[in-house]
Amino acid sequence: MKRTFSILISAWALFLLSSCTYEPYVEPEIVIPTDSVSFGDIEDIFVDRACTGCHPTSGGLDLTPGNSFASIMSNSLVNLTSPTESILYTKPASSGSHSKKYTAQQEVLVLTWIQQGAHNN
Numbered sequence: 634m635k636r637t638f639s640i641l642i643s644a645w646a647l648f649l650l651s652s653c654t655y656e657p658y659v660e661p662e663i664v665i666p667t668d669s670v671s672f673g674d675i676e677d678i679f680v681d682r683a684c685t686g687c688h689p690t691s692g693g694l695d696l697t698p699g700n701s702f703a704s705i706m707s708n709s710l711v712n713l714t715s716p717t718e719s720i721l722y723t724k725p726a727s728s729g730s731h732s733k734k735y736t737a738q739q740e741v742l743v744l745t746w747i748q749q750g751a752h753n754n
């Protein structure tokens with residue numbers, strides 16, 4: 634009886650150990666784009682992050698598809714001389730002041746698009 638009991642306890646302990654495999658949280662890998670980033674990809678981000686909900690008008694900025702390029706340029710939100718200082722990049726970045734932010738991957742895409750010359754491509 635005592636033996637059966639200890640076997641049961643060992644089996645239970647083994648089960649506990651095997652079911653508690655440690656799975657570390659892995660940060661999603663950020664891909665640095667090597668190809669040209671199209672402005673269509675950037676407009677998709679504005680829709681994906683629901684920026685367009687406030688930005689047909691908020692801050693005088695229209696980020697809705699078809700209108701966003703002209704609005705970004707007329708608000709001087711892109712700095713081609715110093716891309717990392719572009720307001721379109723810094724304000725909604727993870728370290729930025731905006732309440733709504735890009736994901737880490739989207740942040741990289743926006744910066745790359747600016748570094749590539751911020752074309753309406």
Ligand code: HEC
Pocket residue numbers: 679682683684685686687688691692694708710720721724725731733734735
């Ligand atoms: C809840 C409403 C709201 C959402 C959602 C929102 N914004 Fe804004 N945004 C504002 C308001 C209001 C301002 C103006 C006040 C300020 O500059 O903080 C602003 C300002 C900005 C500015 C600065 C404009 C300028 O001329 O200086 C940028 C750039 C911007 N938003 C980008 C974005 C992006 C990109 C997203 C999506 C990731 C986004 N916003 C989502 C409300 C919003």
